[in-house]
Amino acid sequence: ILYLCRTKREIEHVITEAKKIQEKKYFPFSFLFSKSDLCLFYQTQYFDNLSLNILCKCLSLTNQCYYRSNCYYFDQQIISKILYNLDNIESLMLQAKIYRVCPYELLKRFSLSSRLCIMTYNNFLQEQFFSNVSLTLQNPSKTIVILDEAHNLLDILSELYTFKIKENEIEYSVSEAQRLGLLKLAEKLSSFYPLFNKICFIIDKISAHEKSLIKSELTNFGFDKLNEMQSLLSTCLNTVFVPSNGRYPYVARNLIKIYLFLNYMLLFLSCPNILLYVDNSDKEKALVFINVDPSEELNSLLNKFWSFIMMSATIGSPKIYYTILKLDPIKTKYYSINSKNLPKKIQVIIDTGLTTKYKKRTSELFKKIAGRIYTISSTLSV
Numbered sequence: 001i002l003y004l005c006r007t008k009r010e011i012e013h014v015i016t017e018a019k020k021i022q023e024k025k026y027f028p029f030s031f032l033f034s035k036s037d038l039c040l041f042y043q044t045q046y047f048d049n050l051s052l053n054i055l056c057k058c059l060s061l062t063n064q065c066y067y068r069s070n071c072y073y074f075d076q077q078i079i080s081k082i083l084y085n086l087d088n089i090e091s092l093m094l095q096a097k098i099y100r101v102c103p104y105e106l107l108k109r110f111s112l113s114s115r116l117c118i119m120t121y122n123n124f125l126q127e128q129f130f131s132n133v134s135l136t137l138q139n140p141s142k143t144i145v146i147l148d149e150a151h152n153l154l155d156i157l158s159e160l161y162t163f164k165i166k167e168n169e170i171e172y173s174v175s176e177a178q179r180l181g182l183l184k185l186a187e188k189l190s191s192f193y194p195l196f197n198k199i200c201f202i203i204d205k206i207s208a209h210e211k212s213l214i215k216s217e218l219t220n221f222g223f224d225k226l227n228e229m230q231s232l233l234s235t236c237l238n239t240v241f242v243p244s245n246g247r248y249p250y251v252a253r254n255l256i257k258i259y260l261f262l263n264y265m266l267l268f269l270s271c272p273n274i275l276l277y278v279d280n281s282d283k284e285k286a287l288v289f290i291n292v293d294p295s296e297e298l299n300s301l302l303n304k305f306w307s308f309i310m311m312s313a314t315i316g317s318p319k320i321y322y323t324i325l326k327l328d329p330i331k332t333k334y335y336s337i338n339s340k341n342l343p344k345k346i347q348v349i350i351d352t353g354l355t356t357k358y359k360k361r362t363s364e365l366f367k368k369i370a371g372r373i374y375t376i377s378s379t380l381s382v
Contacts, residue, residue, distance in 0.1 A: 030114040041067055071109065145302070172254040185229075
């Protein structure tokens, strides 16, 4: 069973439930967080997931990370013993520090013998765990996937397929290439300015839907030039640069951003569901790619499994949900709970004065939420 959660904190609730089931009948289960949450080697520095994956790969090839190397000295029984009483990410990190092993590698190895694997949507979709996490996932046809808070599915997928690049990021990539001594690449990236501006003009002023105009501009620029540029940039995806002081490794994030932009541009031409628009909200134009209907990608993913269960798929009637996600209504069973049949009546109060959006969560916001809850609860009769 693969259990997908919306957030990292929700994983802890599933772990608690799994432990309660274990009290009646033991079964091995595992959970997995992203490398950026679990890396001990670079714990004093911040790297995004993409950069950290590149750094981790290079460290592994050169055998520089002793946390990862130490994992090879532990057999499965010791790994199971380390992970048996873990309840959250904090206890995992503590155990990993004691044994001086890589927590990410530990969890990945433990998943090989697990009957249940718990992770977030983003981890599963972004890092493509089909091929490198567990034997179970290498054979999805024998796996049941559970998608918690399934009403978020389309938003999550649409967000993952959204890509934004600003004009100044081209300038940053040119400077980065020059700084790294990649002069041929820097020269080619400099010629990219007119193409970027022309595409922005076509999308914003002429037609955001006429892909043939964009294809014509790319043809004039030269697909051979784009392919050569992609080839040069692709080497940066697996390269870690070491500055002259030798203290901190450097990942060419700006060059990688241009590589991703070229990929998205070609995807835009071939995929009808991906739209392109110009964003001027930051007083600087940016091109934004967004997949407005990722249902095809979702179905392609789900159809690889033995079956799937969508929990909390509350976005309206079954017919609406089937239509939006393009599920087969004949093969899909729908279950709902009628609130009239609940043993207790629950009063629902909605406060529209505050938000619970993840990006806006601060200690000050939580204080305000707590204050609202206290005010509301104190005025209600028990």
